[in-house]
Amino acid sequence: MQNGKNLATMALVFGILGIVLGGIPYVGVVMFVLSIIGLVFGIKALNMIKLTGDESYKGLAIAGLICSVVGIVFGIFGLACTACSCLTFLAAMGEA
Numbered sequence: 001m002q003n004g005k006n007l008a009t010m011a012l013v014f015g016i017l018g019i020v021l022g023g024i025p026y027v028g029v030v031m032f033v034l035s036i037i038g039l040v041f042g043i044k045a046l047n048m049i050k051l052t053g054d055e056s057y058k059g060l061a062i063a064g065l066i067c068s069v070v071g072i073v074f075g076i077f078g079l080a081c082t083a084c085s086c087l088t089f090l091a092a093m094g095e096a
Helices: 002-021 027-052 058-095
Strands: none
Touching: 002 027, 002 058, 027 058
């Protein structure tokens, strides 16, 4: 089934983007959301595999899930960096 393969591929792409760009302040916020979407796509792809019995893209779906989870962790790090940089900027403006 082509639809499940597309979901698995999108999960992998979003997960890789979350890993690569998730730790960057400000960009990590968007990548955090994309990693969550990748996680949902990976879960849906695995459910389609169970329904159809087509195991040809199961590894792709699992890789997408793993990359999305790692991307979520990096996204949380990016959110923390963004918050710290904003707080640092606000503190510096208050002292000036």
